[in-house]
């Protein structure tokens with residue numbers, strides 16, 4: 001936990017695998033307001049780890065920078081690109097290796113899914129540690145298959161108190177099992193990269209979407225193992241339409257291309273987001289700077305963030 005007087009360093013860390021949508025921008029806005037309203041800094045990190053899905057400086061990244069500028073959100077320092085940082089991740093991967101926490105996993109996707117292990121919420125099977133015991137059982141690794149690398153998790157509870165979600169705890173062994181930190185194609189996994197980057201950038205506060213709550217215990221575990229401190233966490237609920245329905249990507253709901261064509265300027269869009277977040281009583285045109293004195297994490301709805309009627 002961060003002490004009260006430490007300067008706040010927040011960040012927004014999108015993956016540019018598609019053009020940003022309004023839900024991403026809501027997280028960017030809250031991260032920005034939370035840091036800036038306390039005189040802190042806000043950093044921007046492009047999570048383009050997977051070059052096949054998001055090429056360095058590809059179209060989605062360029063749109064993303066443009067959409068953020070259009071909204072009027074400016075960031076401190078240089079933009080970090082994960083695709084340029086593989087050597088740094090390799091160094092921390094090596095540290096985990098030296099601590100005896102890493103082992104190669106030769107299981108194919110089909111083998112993983114064929115295992116009768118219980119499945120996690122995202123439908124991936126709970127890993128049964130088959131490859132951890134491979135050598136012990138005298139089984140040779142399959143010829144010609146490159147391994148992924150997993151980190152061995154403890155059979156213990158890891159929890160944190162989120163500013164919105166409240167207390168959240170997982171037993172990593174039973175709720176998650178050993179997870180991949182380097183894929184078979186050599187790409188470092190999000191969980192490792194995010195922990196290394198947040199720590200090296202001095203991030204004290206992570207504001208992001210609710211879908212990442214269950215990644216947080218894994219990240220806290222890696223922070224402990226690598227000797228990093230744990231930032232404060234704030235996971236924002238899903239952005240929905242006025243009825244509480246998920247925005248339909250197929251209909252282009254929330255897609256920035258459509259939002260920008262419809263609204264021309266950012267102020268009404270910011271006003272709608274601010275009203276949805278409980279920072280304004282009703283939607284009205286507003287700038288990020290004008291929102292600073294109105295920002296209060298306590299006002300953000302706990303379950304879903306609903307866009308105003310007719311937006």
Ligand code: GLU
Pocket residue numbers: 012013014015047194207208209212
């Ligand atoms: N890159 C992740 C995403 O776009 C977010 C990572 C994070 O904020 O920790 O979903």
